[in-house]
Amino acid sequence: MTRKVFVVHYSEIGLKGANRVFFERKLMENINSKIKSLGGSAKRRSGRILVELKDDSNINAIREALRTTPGIKYFALAEIVPLDLDKIAETCLLVLKDKEFKSFKVSTSRSNKNFPYNSMEVNRIVGEKIVKSTGKRVNLTQPDVVVHIEICEKEAYVYTERVDGIGGLPVSVSGKVISLLSGGIDSPVAAFLLMKRGCKVVFVHFFNQTIHSREVRRKIEEIVKVLAKYQDRSKLYMVDFGDAQREIIKLVPAKYRMIIYRRFMMRIACEIARKEGAKALVTGDNVAQVASQTLDNLAVIYEASRLPVLTPLAGFDKEETINLARKIGTYEISIRPYPDCCSLMIAKHPETRSKLDTVIKIENIMNTEDLVEKALKNTEILIIDPREKTQKSL
Numbered sequence: 001m002t003r004k005v006f007v008v009h010y011s012e013i014g015l016k017g018a019n020r021v022f023f024e025r026k027l028m029e030n031i032n033s034k035i036k037s038l039g040g041s042a043k044r045r046s047g048r049i050l051v052e053l054k055d056d057s058n059i060n061a062i063r064e065a066l067r068t069t070p071g072i073k074y075f076a077l078a079e080i081v082p083l084d085l086d087k088i089a090e091t092c093l094l095v096l097k098d099k100e101f102k103s104f105k106v107s108t109s110r111s112n113k114n115f116p117y118n119s120m121e122v123n124r125i126v127g128e129k130i131v132k133s134t135g136k137r138v139n140l141t142q143p144d145v146v147v148h149i150e151i152c153e154k155e156a157y158v159y160t161e162r163v164d165g166i167g168g169l170p171v172s173v174s175g176k177v178i179s180l181l182s183g184g185i186d187s188p189v190a191a192f193l194l195m196k197r198g199c200k201v202v203f204v205h206f207f208n209q210t211i212h213s214r215e216v217r218r219k220i221e222e223i224v225k226v227l228a229k230y231q232d233r234s235k236l237y238m239v240d241f242g243d244a245q246r247e248i249i250k251l252v253p254a255k256y257r258m259i260i261y262r263r264f265m266m267r268i269a270c271e272i273a274r275k276e277g278a279k280a281l282v283t284g285d286n287v288a289q290v291a292s293q294t295l296d297n298l299a300v301i302y303e304a305s306r307l308p309v310l311t312p313l314a315g316f317d318k319e320e321t322i323n324l325a326r327k328i329g330t331y332e333i334s335i336r337p338y339p340d341c342c343s344l345m346i347a348k349h350p351e352t353r354s355k356l357d358t359v360i361k362i363e364n365i366m367n368t369e370d371l372v373e374k375a376l377k378n379t380e381i382l383i384i385d386p387r388e389k390t391q392k393s394l
Contacts, residue, residue: 003080004059006040006051006066007150007157011073012169014047024049027071027170033232034065037387046111046152051075063163068229070196072165076148078157085117089129091158092147096134099160103139104130108149115151122149169198171231176200176278177310178269181220181236183338186284186313188223188330189321193312194282195231202276203227203234204269206241206375216338221384226329228386237272240378241265244371252362255351258292259359263304267372270306272379280308286321287314291350300354 008031013023024044031042031049039057043050051062059077066075081091092106106127108119117125126149127138150157179191181203191201205220207213217238228234244264252260269281285293292301302309313321325331382393 004053005078005080005157006053006062006075007078007159008042008049008051008066008075008165009073010049010071011167013071023071023170023173026173027069030069030071030170030172030232031066034069035062038062038065046154048150048152067163067165069170070166070168070198070230071170073167074162074164076157076159076162078148078150078159081156081158083112083115083151083154083156085122085125088122088149088151088156088158089126092126092130092149093133095158095160096130096145096147099145101136101144103137103143104145104147105138105140105143106130106147106149108151110151112151112153119151122151166196166230168196171195171198172200174198176202176276177280177282178273178276178278179203179282180265180269180284181205181223182284183216183219183223183334183336184284185325185331185334186286186289186321187282188227188284188334189324189328190282190284190310190312191227192230192324192328192330194310195227199282201227201231201234201282202237202272202278204237204239204272206239206265206268208240208242208245219333219336219338221382222333223330224382224384225386226333228384230328232386234384235276236382236384238380238382239268239375241375243374243378247366247371251366255349256354256359256362258350259297259300259354260363262292262301263359263363264368264372264375266301266304266309267368268375271372271376273307278307280310281305282310282312284313285311286316286318289318291352294352296353296355297351300356300359303356 010027013020013027016023028042028044028049031051035051038061039054040051040062043052066072079091079095081088106123108122110119130136131138145160148159174197177194177199179187179201181187181191195201203224207216224234224236248257248261273281285298288294322331325334380393
């Protein structure tokens, strides 16, 4: 009876030199956090990570957990084989037994240089045995199926199906960031891209108490729950922005409202970042996509932040963002209509080339510190767990 294991490979982590072990351990920790209740256990082995399985392991759930874990380049459900070429060939025939194919290719990697056959020899010998047993032909350029053999220090792994992972770096190796999350398409994608670069993302959403509040809350929680699949348990700050919004509408000329509104967001997000120990803010801004995202306006808006503002979508076109939103699973939620705070602030003719001194003069007539403090006081903190049906409030 054969024994199965998930073989997990990374790419960028392998370039980390002396720090490689730190990145490997963090990836292993992240995997174990996701699969510990599913009957799997991750261990480092020979330049790869192995997910060992039990008889009652939830293989499909573990596969999905690995697919959504940043830092993984690809993985495969493999058969474990002793370091014996005849047994390796037998196992290759076993994994091909129920597959329909006319042509095949054997692809061997050999980290164990003490194994008596090199990769090319293994490919040839195993390939000949498959041809003799099945009558199928070898095709090295466009085979119907590829039989992968990994020869390691203590054992070999055989499989035919690779699953692409997210790539990038393990979550948390790059520190913590604050994502300003709207209910739209862009900001969830921006948050995902920072997860892929190894950041732990804390979410902040600004809303106004209206008859639509429950609908808004449900939508934001659903978006965060999808994103939490990639980084596991996630924290969401729900900031009641009603008082500041009413003050801005009352005191600020219409064409400047969105700019000043977003500067307030930056200040509040920076206070949350200080509390969380975060090192940067993240937005879904895209250069020149809307009036508030001209270079002049972005410069004025970001000046209100004492932290770096990261904009991973700055050079994307909308189609690229939509395609990525579909891929990560946020698009269908994001396109649901709902009245967000920003929609109430949009002027018929918004300013596109704002000047910092002009904006500061307008802000000086407002009690900025009190409004920020009040918004922070009227903030609810939720813990979103992708495995739980209900979310917890802190």
